[in-house]
Amino acid sequence: MTVATIRVHLPTSAPSAIDRSYDITVGRGLLPTVGAAVKAAGGRRAVVITDAAIAATHAAAVEIGLRSAGIEATALIVRSGEGSKSITEAGRLWDALAEHAVDRRTHVIAVGGGVVGDLAGFVAATFGRGLACWQVPTTVVAQVDSAIGGKTGINLTAGKNLVGAFWQPHGVIADIDTLATLPAREFVSGFAEVVKYGMILDAAFFSWLEDNVGPLMARDPAALAHAVERSAALKAGVVEQDERELTGLRAVLNYGHTFAHAYETAAGYGTLLHGEAVAIGMARAARLARDLGRVSDDLIARQDQLLLGLGLPVEPPPGVDLPAEALLEVMARDKKAVGGELRFVLPARIGHVELVEGVSTLLVRRALVG
Ligand SMILES: NC(=O)c1ccc[n+]([C@@H]2O[C@H](COP(=O)([O-])OP(=O)(O)OC[C@H]3O[C@@H](n4cnc5c(N)ncnc54)[C@H](O)[C@@H]3O)[C@@H](O)[C@H]2O)c1
Ligand SMILES: [Zn+2]
Incomplete structure (x- = not known):
């Protein structure tokens, strides 16, 4: 190799x-x-x-x-x-x-x-x-x-x-x-960020991931090398353009993360691995984008299928009790830093995301349970 x-x-x-x-x-x-x-x-x-x-x-x-x-x-x-x-x-x-x-x-x-x-x-x-x-x-x-x-x-x-x-x-x-x-759980969890790169920046990479779930989960070195190399290049490209998070471009990396932080905090740190929370968060963000009329059910289905195929969750596991109110409260607290408004990085299509401001709490609540 x-x-x-x-x-x-x-x-x-x-x-x-x-x-x-x-x-x-x-x-x-x-x-x-x-x-x-x-x-x-x-x-x-x-x-x-x-x-x-x-x-x-x-x-x-x-x-x-x-x-x-x-x-x-x-x-x-x-x-x-x-x-x-x-x-x-x-x-x-x-x-x-x-x-x-x-x-x-x-x-x-x-x-x-x-x-x-x-x-x-x-x-x-x-x-x-x-x-x-x-x-x-x-x-x-x-x-x-x-x-x-x-x-x-x-x-x-x-x-x-x-x-x-x-x-x-x-x-x-x-x-x-x-x-x-x-360990298997740590290995799988890392793939949430890999799927994220495909979703936010690279539709061809997303398709490649769909075609290579088997080799990746078998830890085939050639497949792993490609996934790591492509992900690293995509992250490096974002960092080059916005090294210190000043232009807002680096914010695309936060796709799924507003929801993920809420799940991590509400579930208690350590209950969900970060990648597991990101997978659930991306699944919720895609539903929110659909409810806002920005994407079709097809995008949700493809993302869910890839995440599930990689062994990642798209909703909180049984036993992790997360009432929507508690999650919304964490998100609202998170948002204080950006002026009290709920804003999200949401998919426009596979391979492209947009920053969406002023999202209503009602729709966020629906995306959390839907
Ligand atoms: N700086 C950034 O931009 C950035 C981005 C994402 C995450 N993070 C941080 O990264 C941390 C999470 O990183 P992580 O998921 O790698 O966790 P980690 O460093 O805790 O590693 C996960 C587990 O794997 C074990 N381990 C590590 N390498 C191993 C190997 N090759 N074989 C067997 N076991 C191994 C570790 O002992 C640990 O138990 C968090 O603190 C998070 O805040 C930082
Ligand atoms: Zn992350």
Whole structure:
């Protein structure tokens, strides 16, 4: 299998004229090649920040590659789970970096899912006024979403991702082989964002997904590589055009997410995986678009069929009791930030979405139960 490279073009930072553009590399057997990439970029020492679940396997493969490239490597292991995206854990990592006498030629390598990527990226952004950081994503979510775009951060008790920084990586190296060890529920959940990219930006990719449900669920490496590569390229394209969420273009990535956040919050964090909530959210958003006369039942049917085929839900699972009132309340609270008006990213057709303002609560309620 060939290795695909997607260049993310970003404006040069003034006044130092540093080129911030970087490559996303997607393929098999890439973990041992991280060392050569870091070396080529001028790294002389490396701190590998990784998830306890993969420290002895995938992260160890990265460390071996670093050492054989002549780079001194230290591993810092983070406990698995969202709880590690905390100020306590960031503090522990800052202290560890200080202890290892980290200098300007030390690169941080995040090996793991979105938790490690967001945490390690944030620690790299903030330690010593910024260390070079590499993202080596090992979950579907991380390979198609969180490792790309430079958003890093940690959670507060008051809410998720409340403290963070934009910190673009030096490179993203997505080794498809790492997905072989992902637990089934985590694996499937990541595909909600993949379906999202097809829905918001690429009808041909959506059709390809419809035709490749079998190989994808069998974790066929060639199918996975194509899905990751296409998703990464689509996200990179959006990030290039709206790096810091200023123009509103990056908002298309929020398709399904207003509903999803409501389901995640109302169900209690951890009940639904994020991707599961996004799948339900996209199914609801499509129904809302239909009720507004923007799309036909055919679009809902195709999206539902693809999501269900991938093993994702289109409505809350039995036992997750979510009254419409509670969901609407969460959405209304979410919306305070944008002036109290309900607005949604809704499909216009497969491959294209639009921002729709001033949606009535009545229709939202109907989409939640319909
Ligand atoms: N920065 C962004 O733009 C962005 C975008 C989307 C999500 N996120 C963040 O990403 C996080 C979720 O990421 P995630 O879904 O990858 O979760 P995660 O990092 O918690 O990983 C999921 C689980 O898989 C395990 N794991 C990771 N790689 C594995 C592998 N190869 N084999 C076996 N097990 C493995 C982990 O230990 C964990 O239990 C959230 O905190 C979310 O806020 C950030
Ligand atoms: Zn998401």
